[in-house]
Amino acid sequence: MRIPQSEKELTFWERIYFPEVFRGLAITAKHFVVNMIRHTLRLLGFKNVPKGAVTYQYPEEIRPISTRLRTMHRLARRADGSPRCVACMMCETVCPASCIYIVAGEHPDPNIEKVPIRFDIDLGKCIFCGYCVEACPEDAIRMDTGIYNFAAYTREGMVLTLEELLAHEPAPYVSVPTQDKAPDPGPLAKSQPVSAPASA
Amino acid sequence: MALDILIVFLKAVFIVLTVLTFGAILTWVERKQSAVMQDRIGANRAQILGLRMIGLFHILSDAIKMFTKEEFTPERADKFIHMLAPMLSLFFALVTFTAIPFGNVLRLGGKEINLQVAGLNASVLFVFAIVSLGVYGVVLGGWASENNYSFLGGLRASAQMISYEVTIGVAIIGALLIYNTLDLQEMVRYQGHMYLGWIPRWGIVLQPLGFLLFLVAGIAETKRVPFDLPEGESEIVGYWVEYSSMRWGMYMFTDFIEMVLLAAMTTTLFLGGWQIPWLAADGFHFPWGMAIGLPHVVVALLQVGAFFLKVVFLLWFQMLIRWTLPRVRYDQLMRIGWRYLLPLSLANVVVTAAVLLLIG
Numbered sequence: 001m002r003i004p005q006s007e008k009e010l011t012f013w014e015r016i017y018f019p020e021v022f023r024g025l026a027i028t029a030k031h032f033v034v035n036m037i038r039h040t041l042r043l044l045g046f047k048n049v050p051k052g053a054v055t056y057q058y059p060e061e062i063r064p065i066s067t068r069l070r071t072m073h074r075l076a077r078r079a080d081g082s083p084r085c086v087a088c089m090m091c092e093t094v095c096p097a098s099c100i101y102i103v104a105g106e107h108p109d110p111n112i113e114k115v116p117i118r119f120d121i122d123l124g125k126c127i128f129c130g131y132c133v134e135a136c137p138e139d140a141i142r143m144d145t146g147i148y149n150f151a152a153y154t155r156e157g158m159v160l161t162l163e164e165l166l167a168h169e170p171a172p173y174v175s176v177p178t179q180d181k182a183p184d185p186g187p188l189a190k191s192q193p194v195s196a197p198a199s200a
Numbered sequence: 201m202a203l204d205i206l207i208v209f210l211k212a213v214f215i216v217l218t219v220l221t222f223g224a225i226l227t228w229v230e231r232k233q234s235a236v237m238q239d240r241i242g243a244n245r246a247q248i249l250g251l252r253m254i255g256l257f258h259i260l261s262d263a264i265k266m267f268t269k270e271e272f273t274p275e276r277a278d279k280f281i282h283m284l285a286p287m288l289s290l291f292f293a294l295v296t297f298t299a300i301p302f303g304n305v306l307r308l309g310g311k312e313i314n315l316q317v318a319g320l321n322a323s324v325l326f327v328f329a330i331v332s333l334g335v336y337g338v339v340l341g342g343w344a345s346e347n348n349y350s351f352l353g354g355l356r357a358s359a360q361m362i363s364y365e366v367t368i369g370v371a372i373i374g375a376l377l378i379y380n381t382l383d384l385q386e387m388v389r390y391q392g393h394m395y396l397g398w399i400p401r402w403g404i405v406l407q408p409l410g411f412l413l414f415l416v417a418g419i420a421e422t423k424r425v426p427f428d429l430p431e432g433e434s435e436i437v438g439y440w441v442e443y444s445s446m447r448w449g450m451y452m453f454t455d456f457i458e459m460v461l462l463a464a465m466t467t468t469l470f471l472g473g474w475q476i477p478w479l480a481a482d483g484f485h486f487p488w489g490m491a492i493g494l495p496h497v498v499v500a501l502l503q504v505g506a507f508f509l510k511v512v513f514l515l516w517f518q519m520l521i522r523w524t525l526p527r528v529r530y531d532q533l534m535r536i537g538w539r540y541l542l543p544l545s546l547a548n549v550v551v552t553a554a555v556l557l558l559i560g
């Protein structure tokens with residue numbers, strides 16, 4: 001049986017390897033030289049030279065996060081400050097990790113049936129799938145706090161309580177109403193188009 | 201007499217310290233150069249009192265880490281050989297530097313100092329003899345660990361090193377035929393002349409193929425990417441799987457020393473050693489007729505500097521190769537070695553010999 005050829009045939013010059021090796025070396029050497037020049041110029045104080053590295057030095061330099069990034073949960077509040085959640089248990093039901101625990105209570109306002117008196121999310125179990133946000137009929141649970149560097153020394157420390165959830169604010173970027181320009185496709189989008197498989 | 205011994209001792213100390221420093225700095229270069237090539241920053245967190253020195257302290261922290269880690273010897277291993285093997289590797293790699301000329305004869309107060317630790321008249325043979333012994337460190341290390349995987353790794357490593365030693369040996373024969381000597385210092389002197397008054401008579405001009413073959417086979421000898429099958433740091437179980445702490449560090453250090461050795465040998469054989477184009481014993485004589493007179497000591501120091509500059513360039517180039525190419529497969533390794541490099545180097549010898557015979 002002939003195995004379908006998914007890669008293109010190598011030409012003679014590619015098969016003898018050496019010219020291609022030097023081509024590759026030229027590419028990496030170019031990166032080295034360009035980056036070295038940029039590093040040096042920036043060190044000498046030319047601040048408008050592009051950076052020589054794409055690294056974010058994490059604790060000191062925070063990487064800009066996408067507006068769609070699913071981060072730590074919060075519970076939205078009504079105008080009077082009470083939770084918007086009506087304790088319908090949708091999120092608890094849909095959660096694939098079973099990490100939400102809700103205890104419902106009576107709401108003083110007769111127009112609103114219920115209110116959570118307890119709302120725990122165990123972030124140690126949460127897989128950040130965002131299903132809870134999708135399922136919520138009240139748009140009460142959201143994952144837009146922009147907080148992602150939570151860690152604790154105990155399992156209990158990973159549990160978010162109702163008070164904590166209500167206290168969180170949305171991350172500032174959420175206030176941007178619409179994106180008026182196309183998002184930056186990133187450096188990968190500029191790479192060469194994937195060549196169509198050669199008809200074998 | 202005592203003075204002579206002192207001079208030899210000082211030269212030996214100088215070269216050993218230089219080479220060890222090169223080796224240590226290479227651990228830093230490896231991290232930083234790869235980072236710069238890949239648009240990263242690289243290790244820069246080690247600091248003393250808030251001073252980071254672009255990551256240079258990582259050399260120090262590495263050393264502290266290696267010396268304080270648990271030194272593990274497998275229960276059934278041959279304890280003595282297990283300890284001896286890495287030392288052998290490192291020792292043989294270091295000893296070769298005694299034969300490498302890093303400068304011309306330096307005249308100081310009526311004394312003539314040959315800037316080469318041991319002025320052997322067959323220094324090429326010495327270097328290659330010692331380098332071949334380095335394979336013992338590897339194979340013994342793999343064997344003494346009493347671990348089937350490291351044993352196989354040791355065999356793999358020795359097969360690779362021996363295969364490529366053949367090519368290395370044959371690849372330089374063309375150069376040896378031209379230089380007509382086995383003394384490395386004499387070879388460098390030979391490369392000091394000019395063709396047409398301006399082309400330096402370096403080995404790379406006379407033996408471009410020999411240079412290429414030597415470099416490729418030499419990289420295979422140092423057991424680094426793309427020929428790092430014996431070690432394969434994180435993916436392949438190699439001969440050093442049972443090694444830890446500084447014993448492992450010695451093996452790793454040997455790799456870096458071998459890199460320096462390859463750079464130094466390539467420089468000596470093919471890049472004119474300590475020669476600087478158009479620099480004669482009394483100063484520069486440029487082909488366009490300009491001349492700059494220089495005192496003897498300055499010339500000698502310039503030449504030593506030129507030697508180390510060339511070595512640094514070749515080290516950079518080896519690092520470039522190491523961080524560009526993917527690893528070859530074992531069958532490819534053997535095919536490259538025996539079916540391409542060896543016949544090519546043999547052809548190189550035949551053609552060189554024929555041309556020399558015709559020219560007379």
Ligand code: SF4
Pocket residue numbers: 091094095096097098099100121125126127128129130131132133
């Ligand atoms: S993000 Fe997914 S796993 Fe986490 S609480 Fe919501 S539904 Fe559960």
Ligand code: SF4
Pocket residue numbers: 084085086087088089090091092102135136137138139140141
């Ligand atoms: S789905 Fe929304 S309203 Fe229902 S319990 Fe969850 S957060 Fe509250």
